Amino acid sequence: MKRFNIVRILSKAATLLTIMVLPFTLQSCYYDVEEELYQNTPCVTENITFAQTIQPIFQRNCTTCHTGAAGSGGIDLSTHAGASVVANNGRLVGAVTHAGGFTPMPQGASQLPACTINQIKAWVEAGAPNN
Ligand code: HEC
The missing domain is CATH 1.20.5 (Single alpha-helices involved in coiled-coils or other helix-helix interfaces)
Known part of the structure; x- marks a missing residue:
């Protein structure tokens, strides 16, 4: 019992x-599931700053390959100086939007969410400021 x-x-x-x-x-x-959360919230493309929005995107998706002088393709996305080079020559937007004539990025992974791409575009269109 x-x-x-x-x-x-x-x-x-x-x-x-x-x-x-x-x-x-x-x-x-x-x-x-961070990216899925973002899809359910409105996409903010105003007042995008390098420090708050763009750099974290690169750190999450790109800097494993693109860091320092020996970064893939000679591209360094770990600093504003390096990132602004590809922002201003059109290769950054070409690569993340998978436009013809560019190597699609991030390499070996699926395309970034539409909101993330729009935030990168907004920053580039604003002149890729170091803010
Ligand atoms: C797994 C490694 C890897 C990751 C992750 C990666 N890249 Fe790349 N990336 C490369 C290599 C390798 C090249 C050079 C290949 C080439 O130019 O054909 C390259 C080239 C590029 C180019 C030049 C493309 C062109 O056609 O001129 C840009 C811009 C770029 N990457 C941006 C990014 C961005 C932004 C991310 C993150 C969203 C990213 N990459 C993530 C490996 C990577």
């Missing part, structure tokens, strides 16, 4: 624990 009670209590405890832990598990999945 005692043994039976312990089993029942343990199984109840396990059920309770599952119910308590489940929301956290679901929540962490939800917040991990």
Whole structure:
């Protein structure tokens, strides 16, 4: 009888624990998918700054290959000085929009979300400021 009670209590405890832990598990999945979250929020393309918007995009998607003088294609996206070169010669927008005549970027990954591309375009069109 005692043994039976312990089993029942343990199984109840396990059920309770599952119910308590489940929301956290679901929540962490939800917040991990950053790009999908952005798709559900309006795309902000105004007042784009290099430090707040553009540099984090490059750090997430590009700088593993494009850092320093030995960066792929001789392109350094880890600094404003390097990024502004491809911003101003048209290669940055050509590559991320997968336009003809450019090597599509990011290489080996799917195209950036439309909102991210629009933010890059907005920054380039504003003259690629170091802000
Ligand atoms: C896995 C490595 C890798 C990643 C990640 C990567 N690139 Fe590249 N990128 C390359 C290589 C290699 C080249 C040179 C290939 C070529 O020019 O044919 C290149 C070339 C380029 C060019 C010149 C394209 C042209 O046609 O002139 C631009 C601009 C560029 N990358 C931007 C980016 C941006 C922006 C990102 C992130 C969104 C990115 N790259 C991510 C490897 C990478």
